Amino acid sequence: MSRVYNFCSGPAALPEAVLEKAQSELLDWHGAGVSVMEMSHRSSEFKSILASAKARLSRLMNISDDYEILFAQGGASTLFAQIPANLTHGFNSACYLDTGAWSSKAIKEAKKYTNVVLAGSSKEQSYHTVPDFATLNLDDSAAYLHLCPNETIGGLEFADLPDTSLPIVADLSSTILSRQIDVSRYGMIYAGAQKNVGPAGVVICIVRKDLLARSSDTLPTVWNFATLAANDSMINTPPTFAIYLADLVFEWLEAQGGVAAIEQQNIAKANALYAAIDGSDFYANPIDPRYRSRMNVPFTLADESLEATFLEESKAAGLRTLEGHRSVGGMRASIYNAMPMEGVQALIGFMRDFEGRYGK
Structure with missing residues (x-):
């Protein structure tokens, strides 16, 4: 076997130790006699995997009980629409910071659900820098401020957050678990798994519990954050194998310190x-x-x-x-x-x- 150094932006490289452990458990997970890919998501075995993944992520990111951890499907691009559909109920607008391709895609989707206030943009600078936070155009009555702290395509990243009373919603698809952050400063964090967490197919959502009340009953059931939280991310069959691999990656990260x-x-x-x-x-x-x-x-x-x-x-x-x-x-x-x-x-x-x- 010959392994290469894989610099792909996603689906990205996984730790070899994780792949080897998954390989050793592929046919028979912990004596269950079946692969994780074959077991019922309602089984005690898979529920233990899901609980382990949530517990490990909570420890790694120091997530308080004020937040729900959800495992959603459809990729972060689906969340571009799902977030305004859930979080703008009862509000007339949402603020968005435009710092690159993924911010722009999120803005395009949000406009289908609410009035988008452009808080700031570095488009005229070819997305090579970040707007001065002191000059941001923020609507204090908006539902939230959305931003993407790392633009995977352009290679731009910022660590500081704007000083605002608005809940900050952040796409951390390419930076989650790569640097320390204070989760309490965010209203919601979401991240597609296929860069720093595991294979494509699952999106991690860390949602402050008070924001779940915004989800309207008129939403499609599988899109409703509150319903997803009430059903422990299992309204329907979740991406079981992707969640299992995410748990192995969390375990690996703990072993790294x-x-x-x-x-x-x-x-x-x-x-x-x-x-x-x-x-x-x-x-x-x-x-x-x-x-x-x-x-x-x-x-x-x-x-x-x-x-x-x-x-x-x-x-x-x-x-x-x-x-x-x-x-x-x-x-x-x-x-x-x-x-x-x-x-x-x-x-x-x-x-x-x-x-x-x-x-x-």
């Missing part, structure tokens, strides 16, 4: 890669250095005509999926929790070798 420890690893990986980019005239990163993503590192070559060669040779070297998003081009290395420092160092070594052979 938790979020505080993995954050230090992520800082070291990102610093090393950005230093290699900045130390060369052959490579460049367009993002305001204050807001560079630790998770998604885009870079360009001084000679665009060499991009295809770079991708071909990097793949042959065991460095997979370094293509930039089709909307922006260039290269992109996604270095989520499961990417070891050895993978980043292998990429840096290849970049230096490539520059030595093709640079002027």
Whole structure:
């Protein structure tokens, strides 16, 4: 078997220890005689997996009893519509911060359900920076303020939050569990699993309990946050295997020393890669250095005509999926929790070798 270093933005690399444990339990989970993929979601076995996943996530993120942990389906893109459908009931507007492609998609969906107040945008700066929070246009009577603290496509990330009385709703799909955050500062956090948590198919939702009262009975049952919470995320059959793998990833993270420890690893990986980019005239990163993503590192070559060669040779070297998003081009290395420092160092070594052979 030959494993490569997978820099895909999602579905992304999983820890090998997690894959190996899942492999060992694939045919017979803990003596049940069946795979998790085969067991009833109503069984005591799966209920124990679900309870374990929720408990581990609560410990890792220090989530208080003021919040419900939900496992939803449809991907974070479904939540773009599901959130305004649930949380704007009784309100006339919602505020949105536009910092990149995923923020823009969320805004487009929200407009189908409510009046969107554009709190701020860095579109005119090609999404290479973050609007000054002191100048945000916030409607104090709005339902919430939505933001995406890490734009996977553009490679922009910000850690600070605006000072507002509005509940903050955040798409943490690409940063959840990669850095320490204060959950109590958010009204809702949601995150597609396929970057830092597990396989595609489940979305983690951390919802402050008082916000559940906004969900209207007129909503489709499977979209209703309050109903989902009342049924322990099992209105219908949940993505059982994805939840099981998420629990294994949470277990792995605890073994690494938790979020505080993995954050230090992520800082070291990102610093090393950005230093290699900045130390060369052959490579460049367009993002305001204050807001560079630790998770998604885009870079360009001084000679665009060499991009295809770079991708071909990097793949042959065991460095997979370094293509930039089709909307922006260039290269992109996604270095989520499961990417070891050895993978980043292998990429840096290849970049230096490539520059030595093709640079002027």
